[in-house]
Amino acid sequence: MRFFAAAAKGTEGALRDELRELGLQKIQADRGGVHFEGPLGDGVRACYESRIAVRVQTPLATFEAPTGDALYEGVRSVDWSPWLTERHTLAISASCRSGALTHTQFIAQRSKDAIVDQLREKRGHRPSVDLDDPDVRVFVHIVQDRATVYLDLSGAPLYQRGYRVAGVEAPLKETLAAAVLRLSGWDRRSPLVDPMCGSGTFLLEAALWAARVPAGALRERFGFERWACHGDAERAAMARLRREGRERRAPSAPFLMGSDIEERSVEIARESAAIAGVRASWFCRPLSELKPLRQPGWLVTNPPYGHRLALQPGLVAEFSTVARGLAGSTITLLAAGEEWARVFPFRPDREQTLYNGDIPCRLTCTSIRGGR
Secondary structure (H helix, E strand, O other), X not given: OEEEEEOOOOOHHHHHHHHHHOOOEEEEEEOOEEEEEOOHHHHHHHHHHOOOOOEXXXXXXXXXXXXXXXXXXXXXXXXXXOOOOOOOEEEEEEXXXXXXXXXXXXXXXXXXXXXXXXXXXXXXXXXXXXXXXXXXXXEEEEEOOEEEEEEEOOOOOOOOOOOOOOOOOOOOOHHHHHHHHHHHOOOOOOOEEEOOOOOOHHHHHHHHHHOOOOOOOOOOOOHHHHOOOOOHHHHHHHXXXXXXXXXXXOOOOOOEXXXXXXXXXXXXXHHHHHHHOOOOEEEEOOHHHOOOOOOXXXXXEOOOXXXXXXXXXXXXXXXXXXXXXXXXXXXXXXXXXXXXXXXXXXXXXXXXXEEEOOEEEEEEEEEOOOOO
């Protein structure tokens, strides 16, 4: 089977490297994600193990779709009975670019008609549509009149890990946080701190990664577990995969510390860590009180930059002063705006553009050396 693991823009290379580490085959990075091939079990394992993928999908058919009727016939040519019965629910989303069909709602509606008409003809009944929590998710992508129909293995987006107790004003997606940690070069053994941690996403993801806990270990179920073809053998295989994930947990953990000036955010981080079964030190205190690390380590943070959270006057200068005191450590910063681009008077060791939702951000990794 062929698969496509979708990822946040800019993180495709990190996802490619992660999937290689998982031992998956025929991996190729592309815009918006990574292709790979293998048996269905490899797609299942990517859902369960990948920290960076937002979704995992498999293409079912590709065909020319210059008109609504051509789209309908192409979708209807797929045998939908392995995944859907009248007892299952369905949701379809769509995207299109540079083609005759330009309305995603129309594309989704015609695709839905093709699926339910086929199953009504075969079984005498049709599945219902549930846009909020469907058993089966289908994605139709049209580029230059050529349609590809994908079946989604993930169900809810993979950044929904299962440890989050409540939202905060501007949470960082767990999948993006995992990509930043990998791109930072953190070795999973050295101390790691986030002095503007918010609800603690960086540290929670770091703790799970260091402990070798699969990203999906806390999720109740994935999309593929709700398919009509998911029977006793598939349930047994998934139970075995989950058991193996629990058995390989690392016995020790690095020093992890998070702090923030918002008390409620720190409380959420602490509660989420308890649900995830990981340990970190959490403090409600201002940035200026960050103490030097006992040994060189990493500082990874996503500070306010004026898009979703207000940028406080003087915060950039304060961060620069604090970071300079961490000689020997690596500072990884994910931020947008000219203010944060000038946080240090020297060039970073590495930098690239990542997208936090639709916001282009600059990821910089800077080694703090004595005398700078």
